[in-house]
Amino acid sequence: MSEKTVKLLNPHLETAPSDYLYHLDINVANTGDTTELQHKFGDVKFICVGGTGSRMRQLALYLRDVLGVQESGDPVDLCERGQRYAMYKVGPVLCVSHGIGSASFSVVLHELLKLVKYARCQEPVILRIGTCGGLGVPPGTVVATKNAFNGLLRNEHEIAILGQRVVRPAQFSEDVNKDVIAFGVDANDGFQTISANTMGTDCFYEGQGRIDGAICEYTEKDKMDFLQKCHDLGIRNIEMEASMFASVTQKVGVKAGDVCVTLIDRLKGDQVSITMDQKHEFEQRPFLVVGRYIMKLLQQ
């Protein structure tokens, strides 16, 4: 097997005769002969993931144009039968939805990693394209994540395994972060794209210090002190996936990046107040940045 294929950290996969990627509804009938999967997915170089199926469908249509992929008609959802996640393929790019939060994303991430292993993809890069809250940057700013912090303000991810707390580092590939900024930005964009730290939390309300959830046992001042602490750590955006995403991909040695657009400046409030039209325009911004990055890397 080529050195550029993906090696996972699970010896059990080497001896299992078959595998069923349950949530993707992809059946690997014979792990010893994955010719069919290689034929279907072997050319994949980039996996773009994001929260909703509809946004991933839009991204697929956008990338068709940018990459000049000759396809017409509606993009086909390759995981429709699984009913949990949507997957579209545009040339060498998969666009896959992951829902909200680390738990939801981790399910599909484990299965995507197994997919690229079985399909013998060559050094695939996984890019999350999301929306998020911002910290001290104007709404509409695109943030490419440098280091991922969890809700405890640590640059790591915590997970319970076999009943025990396991802590893992949460660093994204420096290469990807650097290249996204180098190749993804255009001086005429009309918005800022920055490299900064990101906090990923397990709760949108209490976990991100909002005072407008169903439960809030702290004051506005406590909240601002917390957000200031985040800001002091170089955190410029807050979402719900970064630390899990960085830790899992770092652990298995697959390059990854997180490129999100801020919809609000949390130093100025908790409620998202941009219009739906603005939101849709903002959501396109990471498409532009990631589209250019992918184009550049495909040309190298």
Add this chain to the structure above:
Amino acid sequence: MSEKTVKLLNPHLETAPSDYLYHLDINVANTGDTTELQHKFGDVKFICVGGTGSRMRQLALYLRDVLGVQESGDPVDLCERGQRYAMYKVGPVLCVSHGIGSASFSVVLHELLKLVKYARCQEPVILRIGTCGGLGVPPGTVVATKNAFNGLLRNEHEIAILGQRVVRPAQFSEDVNKDVIAFGVDANDGFQTISANTMGTDCFYEGQGRIDGAICEYTEKDKMDFLQKCHDLGIRNIEMEASMFASVTQKVGVKAGDVCVTLIDRLKGDQVSITMDQKHEFEQRPFLVVGRYIMKLLQQ
């Protein structure tokens, strides 16, 4: 305000002039006069939540029949514009999707709790209707959760708030659990419905001791020891939401229950191997149980 309406644990909500339930795309323009919301949602007595929008749509159609609600045509998704969660209303029942995992569910749970508060619903009950792995029970068994354990095997839920670890108890209402068993079961069902403990984890693979994820650093024996430990604690099913769900609803004093059907017996393997037809049949079982429970309570 009537004593039967929902009081939340957030003093800030009492002084906020407006609120926007962002992920549901429901705008509460004036929190001092919620007449319109009361008109639309004030009769809600039960909120059924589950993973996928398609299953919640099926449930809405099923409950139309069971409750004899005179409506025809496709159920309308009241949150379609939000693009994250689906919501259908059938008489006094809301059917709402929550995605996968505690983080995804907690977003919509906070917003649903605010919705029933603003709409002045009378003692609403929230019921999760899900699928799960089983422990020592045949696939197709329906489990109504007694106590919710987290992935650390503790009957509590942990969450990071303002950068600090916060631990909360995770008990479901005894009433709901007792009534689901008393009113939901029919001797001719052809499947078992039991009351037992549930473990909710933040990861489907490593978090539930599976050996078929992208990462696995333990042996088959370690896994079986862990699952046996779970079994010894009275845990008969494993999913990804129970401890968060129990802790948030317990904290705000809203009655709740978790009613899930097992798709696999984890003491016998990791891979879900039932057919899609069996899966769809199994998914109907909690519908039957919860449908009867709701009917009975509405008649009281």
